[in-house]
Amino acid sequence: MAPGKAPARLKQPSKSKKEGGRPAFKQQDKTKHQATPSEKPGDPTATVALGSLQTLLNVFRNAFSERLASDVKPLLQQVKQHLFNREFLEAFGKDEYLEAYAVRWSPSRALGYAQIFHDLHDRIIEKEPGKTTDQFRVVCLGGGAGAEIVGLAGFSQQFMQENLSEEVKEDGPSKLSVDVTAIDIANWSPVVTSLQSAITSPPPLSKYASAAVKEANKELLAPEAFQTRFVQQDVLSMTPEQLSAELKDATLVTIMFTLNELYTASLAKTQRFLLMLTEALPTGAQLLVVDSPGSYSTVTLNGAEKKYPMHWILDHTLLSTTQGRKWEKTLEDESRWFRLPEGLKYPIELENMRYQIHLYKRLSQASSDS
Numbered sequence: 434m435a436p437g438k439a440p441a442r443l444k445q446p447s448k449s450k451k452e453g454g455r456p457a458f459k460q461q462d463k464t465k466h467q468a469t470p471s472e473k474p475g476d477p478t479a480t481v482a483l484g485s486l487q488t489l490l491n492v493f494r495n496a497f498s499e500r501l502a503s504d505v506k507p508l509l510q511q512v513k514q515h516l517f518n519r520e521f522l523e524a525f526g527k528d529e530y531l532e533a534y535a536v537r538w539s540p541s542r543a544l545g546y547a548q549i550f551h552d553l554h555d556r557i558i559e560k561e562p563g564k565t566t567d568q569f570r571v572v573c574l575g576g577g578a579g580a581e582i583v584g585l586a587g588f589s590q591q592f593m594q595e596n597l598s599e600e601v602k603e604d605g606p607s608k609l610s611v612d613v614t615a616i617d618i619a620n621w622s623p624v625v626t627s628l629q630s631a632i633t634s635p636p637p638l639s640k641y642a643s644a645a646v647k648e649a650n651k652e653l654l655a656p657e658a659f660q661t662r663f664v665q666q667d668v669l670s671m672t673p674e675q676l677s678a679e680l681k682d683a684t685l686v687t688i689m690f691t692l693n694e695l696y697t698a699s700l701a702k703t704q705r706f707l708l709m710l711t712e713a714l715p716t717g718a719q720l721l722v723v724d725s726p727g728s729y730s731t732v733t734l735n736g737a738e739k740k741y742p743m744h745w746i747l748d749h750t751l752l753s754t755t756q757g758r759k760w761e762k763t764l765e766d767e768s769r770w771f772r773l774p775e776g777l778k779y780p781i782e783l784e785n786m787r788y789q790i791h792l793y794k795r796l797s798q799a800s801s802d803s
């Protein structure tokens with residue numbers, strides 16, 4: 434949509450949950466979390482094992498042990514203030530702010546994302562009879578802070594554990610080789626490197642650890658099974674060529690708690706970016722958008738400003754058929770909760786996460802032409 438132009442034929446946002454006919458997730462809430470009126474029966478809760486979730490928290494503890502041992506509160510106050518003022522470039526403008534953000538906000542999100550990827554596994558892992566390893570190539574836009582990376586590591590580990598016990602599967606792979614590219618405007622490179630190392634190296638042990646403990650001390654994932662790459666880049670100023678180079682082999686692109694920031698920076702540039710992304714992605718690739726529920730963006734309509742729900746504008750851009758049918762929306766839920774199970778240990782407070790979720794699948798050229 435051009436800047437200042439009215440969005441043509443915006444549909445009324447649907448209030449109902451649409452899950453492509455899949456059953457709702459089981460409710461297993463063990464937390465003391467207070468129910469709010471917006472919660473629904475059937476909200477998914479942690480089905481990823483407690484031990485796996487704790488292992489993911491340990492990744493953050495090991496990656497940032499010095500930061501966590503220091504008084505991180507003053508830094509967090511400053512970051513919070515910038516985020517509150519919506520000064521995103523300032524909030525993510527210093528190495529120490531980035532690390533403070535990563536230890537405070539990424540762990541809860543990482544656990545929630547491990548659960549989201551786990552919930553979606555039969556949609557995002559390609560089923561090919563006889564195939565034992567799936568190459569899962571994920572590009573995380575705005576994913577430098579590490580939550581998606583650690584969430585994917587948790588998902589991958591759980592996926593392999595669940596499939597290990599089964600006989601060679603006839604209906605799909607039992608191993609994953611995950612390749613994550615995080616593209617972000619801020620320089621999260623040191624954070625990504627520390628997390629990659631904490632995921633793919635055995636955790637540090639006390640020098641008094643027994644031989645048996647040392648023997649059993651293994652990395653979460655083998656380095657060849659989990660690779661990360663960081664690209665510092667403003668996605669809104671990428672050229673079609675740059676974007677194609679990053680996305681040409683992607684199986685999944687994620688935009689998690691970032692789309693609203695992009696719309697805030699520039700609605701027109703974000704629309705343009707999403708159209709470029711559509712052209713750059715191969716058939717069958719999926720786009721996962723997760724954000725705060727009820728995010729609104731302002732659109733100028735006949736000279737007057739009007740607010741539309743974020744996902745409504747997104748649907749309008751991706752599902753508009755003026756250029757042929759390019760995407761199929763396979764999942765939509767305007768509000769879900771990830772609730773933390775009891776018993777997790779982490780030096781900083783963890784939070785339940787409420788989110789909206791949207792999954793789209795890139796259709797083939799033939800569908801576009803029809």
Ligand SMILES: C[S@@+](CC[C@H](N)C(=O)[O-])C[C@H]1O[C@@H](n2cnc3c(N)ncnc32)[C@H](O)[C@@H]1O
Nearest residue numbers: 542575576578580617618619667668689690691
């Ligand atoms: C609220 S944080 C979310 C981080 C992470 N995706 C998560 O879910 O925890 C938004 C992220 O988007 C990044 N970001 C904002 N504008 C961007 C842009 N134009 N290009 C690339 N990254 C951007 C920020 O640097 C930040 O890492």
